[in-house]
Structure formats: structure tokens, C-alpha cells
Amino acid sequence: MYALLSSIPYWGQTILRLIGGSVAVLLPAGTIVYLFLFKMMSFMQSRLGPMEAGPYGSMQLFAEVGKWLQKEDLMPERADKFVFKIAPLVVLSSTFLLVVVVPFGPDAWITNFEAGVFYALAVSSVSVLGILMAGWSSANKYSLLGGLRAAGQLIAYELPMILAVVGVVIQAGSMNLQNIVVAQNAGSIFGWDGLGNPYLLTQFIGFIIFMIAVQAELTQTPFDMPIAESELVSGYMTEYSGFRFLIFFIGEFATAGVFAFIASVLFLGGWGVPFSWFGWTEINDVDNWMNVGGPLIMLTKMLGLVFIIMWVRFSYPRFREDQLQRFAWKILIPVSLVNIVATSVLKVAF
Amino acid sequence: MPKVPGLFKGLGVTFGTMVETITHGANTVQYPHVKEAPPVRARGVIALHEGNCTSCMLCARSCPDWCIYIEGHKELAPPRRAGGKPRAVNKLDRFDIDYALCMYCGICVDVCPFDALFWSPEYEYSEPRIADLLHDKSKLGEWMETVPAAPELEVGADKKGKK
Numbered sequence: 001m002y003a004l005l006s007s008i009p010y011w012g013q014t015i016l017r018l019i020g021g022s023v024a025v026l027l028p029a030g031t032i033v034y035l036f037l038f039k040m041m042s043f044m045q046s047r048l049g050p051m052e053a054g055p056y057g058s059m060q061l062f063a064e065v066g067k068w069l070q071k072e073d074l075m076p077e078r079a080d081k082f083v084f085k086i087a088p089l090v091v092l093s094s095t096f097l098l099v100v101v102v103p104f105g106p107d108a109w110i111t112n113f114e115a116g117v118f119y120a121l122a123v124s125s126v127s128v129l130g131i132l133m134a135g136w137s138s139a140n141k142y143s144l145l146g147g148l149r150a151a152g153q154l155i156a157y158e159l160p161m162i163l164a165v166v167g168v169v170i171q172a173g174s175m176n177l178q179n180i181v182v183a184q185n186a187g188s189i190f191g192w193d194g195l196g197n198p199y200l201l202t203q204f205i206g207f208i209i210f211m212i213a214v215q216a217e218l219t220q221t222p223f224d225m226p227i228a229e230s231e232l233v234s235g236y237m238t239e240y241s242g243f244r245f246l247i248f249f250i251g252e253f254a255t256a257g258v259f260a261f262i263a264s265v266l267f268l269g270g271w272g273v274p275f276s277w278f279g280w281t282e283i284n285d286v287d288n289w290m291n292v293g294g295p296l297i298m299l300t301k302m303l304g305l306v307f308i309i310m311w312v313r314f315s316y317p318r319f320r321e322d323q324l325q326r327f328a329w330k331i332l333i334p335v336s337l338v339n340i341v342a343t344s345v346l347k348v349a350f
Numbered sequence: 351m352p353k354v355p356g357l358f359k360g361l362g363v364t365f366g367t368m369v370e371t372i373t374h375g376a377n378t379v380q381y382p383h384v385k386e387a388p389p390v391r392a393r394g395v396i397a398l399h400e401g402n403c404t405s406c407m408l409c410a411r412s413c414p415d416w417c418i419y420i421e422g423h424k425e426l427a428p429p430r431r432a433g434g435k436p437r438a439v440n441k442l443d444r445f446d447i448d449y450a451l452c453m454y455c456g457i458c459v460d461v462c463p464f465d466a467l468f469w470s471p472e473y474e475y476s477e478p479r480i481a482d483l484l485h486d487k488s489k490l491g492e493w494m495e496t497v498p499a500a501p502e503l504e505v506g507a508d509k510k511g512k513k
Contacts, residue, residue: 043371044364047378315364316357 028257071242090130105294146235150226397493409458417451
């Protein structure tokens with residue numbers, strides 16, 4: 001089913017993928033910020049949020065971006081200038097690298113990488129480097145504390161995330177995200193294939209652990225210790241202003257979108273619909289229209305998952321640093337290890 | 351584990367608020383388009399009834415912020431009764447309140463023995479320039495129109511002043 005792709009010349013594919021990748025990063029970021037950060041948070045606090053810029057404040061994002069672009073590019077005198085400047089870009093680039101392996105349709109992928117899961121989990125930790133760089137180069141004690149907290153937290157929650165994904169990999173028998181999608185949609189639950197076999201059902205514990213770890217990786221409340229504004233001003237972002245802060249901001253919500261994409265691929269069946277609905281059995285049967293429908297399905301699932309992330313964010317207060325570490329090491333990691341063992345045993349048994 | 355039901359309850363509260371905001375509207379008001387009427391006795395701005403003021407300076411002296419500026423001079427007014435002496439009255443030259451300093455404590459209103467100062471619930475008088483927050487006596491006099499009528503006295507209360 002790569003007929004559609006091979007009919008386009010290589011440079012055409014490259015341009016399509018560049019555009020597709022940018023859209024896949026920036027469109028979710030904008031949607032998440034408007035829909036959830038502006039509107040849903042306001043509704044949950046019984047207010048209306050931005051209403052003036054455009055109908056229902058829908059143009060507010062452009063106003064915000066315009067405001068940030070106008071601001072002065074400030075830098076502390078004793079900051080490590082080079083590191084300070086590239087740190088936001090490192091954070092944002094990890095988001096772009098992450099979206100590379102996410103499949104959006106039978107042909108709508110940027111790279112169909114065999115070890116896609118491995119790559120995604122590895123690249124997602126690059127953002128820790130960017131955050132640590134930002135914190136350390138700012139020459140500010142709040143920034144440094146925030147950066148160190150972020151490093152400790154992100155490393156602690158990377159483990160349960162990886163271990164939660166291992167269960168999916170064992171069940172699908174592949175590290176390729178495309179194959180994981182196909183395995184879910186072509187699968188069946190005890191012979192009934194009306195829903196495929198989304199790993200949400202079989203790997204429910206893995207899904208919960210993965211979503212908690214994602215929440216921590218995104219440093220969203222209740223895991224926002226690194227940017228705890230009441231103690232650390234704004235953590236590693238304290239000294240950033242204008243465009244560089246904007247990059248951090250986009251990075252935060254774009255990463256939320258991309259992680260939700262990955263979670264929907266791993267647990268919710270990704271771009272696919274249950275193949276039995278249209279009589280497909282494998283990826284080569286899938287019709288061409290899924291290249292358009294797939295991204296829309298992905299977008300819907302992504303918005304659903306980000307809704308949960310943001311809902312949790314707006315509902316809970318912040319964890320203390322020791323609670324946060326204890327939760328990762330004493331609860332999430334043991335549970336995910338048990339999950340792996342159980343999955344392997346059941347995989348062999350069935 | 352015992353905390354888990356509480357966690358879901360918390361999620362329910364935020365979700366319920368969201369649904370209520372969407373279906374029944376928010377608790378907030380879209381300010382420039384919709385205005386909330388402040389309570390009648392709200393401390394919005396202080397109005398000056400110039401005719402009652404004797405420039406006794408009690409308000410200026412009691413102001414914790416020293417934001418009231420009063421200048422006056424004595425004038426001779428015609429006698430009350432024919433053949434009497436001309437009376438000396440205090441003429442108010444300047445009465446300014448600097449709302450950039452005022453902290454709305456209301457001591458000046460309380461302390462005024464001649465009912466020359468009143469609270470008005472008006473609140474829309476912000477200015478682009480901080481110096482414009484100094485309201486002179488004509489502007490303070492204009493606020494008198496917005497002062498609500500004094501509440502009725504309680505039954506049996508003694509009405510102060512001349513019988």
C-alpha cells in the first residue's frame with residue numbers, strides 16, 4: 001500500500017513531510033492552548049476566558065504571539081549566552097523529533113522507523129537536556145533549582161513511562177508504531193473483532209501509568225514542581241522573555257499534543273478504525289481515504305487525551321518534591337514491572 | 351489508595367463547574383459591556399457638598415495618607431438680621447482629593463462635622479495620567495449627583511441638628 005507514496009518524487013515527499021510535521025506539532029499546540037488552556041480552564045473556574053479577540057476570543061492566540069514577539073529579548077548579564085539562547089530550541093526540537101515517528105495514516109507518516117517506540121522514548125528525554133541547560137545557564141538560583149527539579153522529575157518519570165510502554169510492545173510484538181496500530185485494529189477480543197483490540201483494554205494499567213508519567217513529563221500540575229510559581233518564580237523559565245519564552249510555551253503544549261498522539265497510537269488504536277468494519281485484514285488492504293481520515297481520527301483521540309491531561313491539571317494542587325519522587329519510585333515503577341511480568345505471562349499463555 | 355475516591359470527587363467538581371458555566375453562564379461579568387451595580391453604600395468615590403464645608407481642616411488632618419488639600423480664607427458675609435454685625439465665614443478656595451493616594455478608609459467622611467463629604471458608589475474614574483487623579487472641588491462637587499439618598503432613620507431615632 002505504498003503505491004500512493006512512491007508515485008510522488010522524493011523532493012515532493014520531503015516537502016509534504018516537512019509541512020505535515022510542522023502542522024502536526026503546531027496545530028495541536030494552538031488548539032490545546034485555545035481550547036483547553038484558555039476556554040476549558042476558564043469554564044472550570046466559572047469564568048469565560050478571552051472573549052474580545054475574534055469570535056469567542058478565538059484570535060487571542062495571535063494576539064499573544066504578537067505580544068511576545070514585540071517584547072525585549074532580555075538576558076541576565078552573567079548568563080552563559082550561547083547555552084541560554086539554544087536551550088528553548090533544544091526543548092522544541094525534541095518535540096519535532098518526536099512527531100517524526102508518529103503514524104497518521106497508512107501512508108501519512110514521516111518516517112516508518114522499525115524501532116519507533118524506542119526512538120520516541122529516547123528522543124523525548126532530550127527535552128530534559130534543554131530544560132537543564134536553560135536552568136543552569138540563566139545564572140539565577142530559581143532557574144537552577146527549577147532546572148534540577150525538572151531533571152530529577154523527568155528522569156524519575158521516564159522509567160515508568162518506558163516500562164508502561166514495554167507491555168504494549170510485548171503484546172503487539174513490534175516496536176514499530178505503525179505495526180502497533182495495525183495489531184490493535186486487526187486484532188480481536190476473544191474472537192469478536194467489532195472493536196479491534198485497543199490496548200486500552202488489555203493494558204489499562206499501562207495506560208494509566210503512561211498518562212501519569214506523561215503528566216509528569218510535561219510538568220503539568222500536579223507535577224509542576226520545576227516551575228512552582230509560588231516558590232521558584234517560574235523555575236527554569238524565570239529569565240526567559242519574549243520570543244524565547246514563546247518557544248518554551250509552544251514546546252510545552254506541542255509536546256502535550258505529541259505525547260497524546262503517541263498515547264493514542266499505543267493504547268487507543270491510533271489512526272485506524274477497526275479493520276473488520278471495512279473488511280480489511282492487514283495494512284495493504286486499507287483504503288487511500290484513511291490518509292485523510294486517519295489524521296482526523298488521531299486529532300480527535302489526541303484532543304480527548306489532552307482533555308484528560310488538562311482536566312487533571314486544573315483540578316489538583318501540586319505534589320511536594322518528596323511525594324513526587326516517592327510516587328514514581330515506590331508506586332509507579334513496581335506496578336509497571338508487575339504489569340510487564342503479567343503481560344509476558346499472558347502473552348505466552350495465549 | 352484511600353485518597354482515590356477524593357481524587358475523582360475533585361475531578362467531578364471541576365467538570366461540574368465547567369458544565370454549569372457552559373449551560374448557565376459564568377459567575378463573572380464581561381466588564382466593559384456589562385456592568386455590575388455596586389452596592390448603594392459602596393466606597394467608590396468621595397463627593398463634596400461645597401456649601402456645607404467650613405474648611406475646618408478636620409478631614410485633611412485625619413487623613414492617614416494626607417491626600418486632602420484644603421485652602422481657604424475668611425470673608426465677611428452680610429449680617430443675618432438687619433442692624434447686626436457682618437459675619438466672618440470661611441471661604442473655600444481649594445479642596446482637592448488625590449485619589450492616587452487615597453486608600454478609601456472613609457475617615458474624612460466620618461469625621462466631617464458638617465455633612466460636607468459623602469460616599470458615592472461610582473468607580474469609573476481611572477485616568478491615563480496619574481496627576482489627573484487629583485480631583486478638585488468642582489469635580490468633587492459633580493460627584494454629589496451620584497450620592498444615593500441617605501437611608502431612612504430608624505423608628506424612634508433622634509434627628510440630630512436644629513429642632
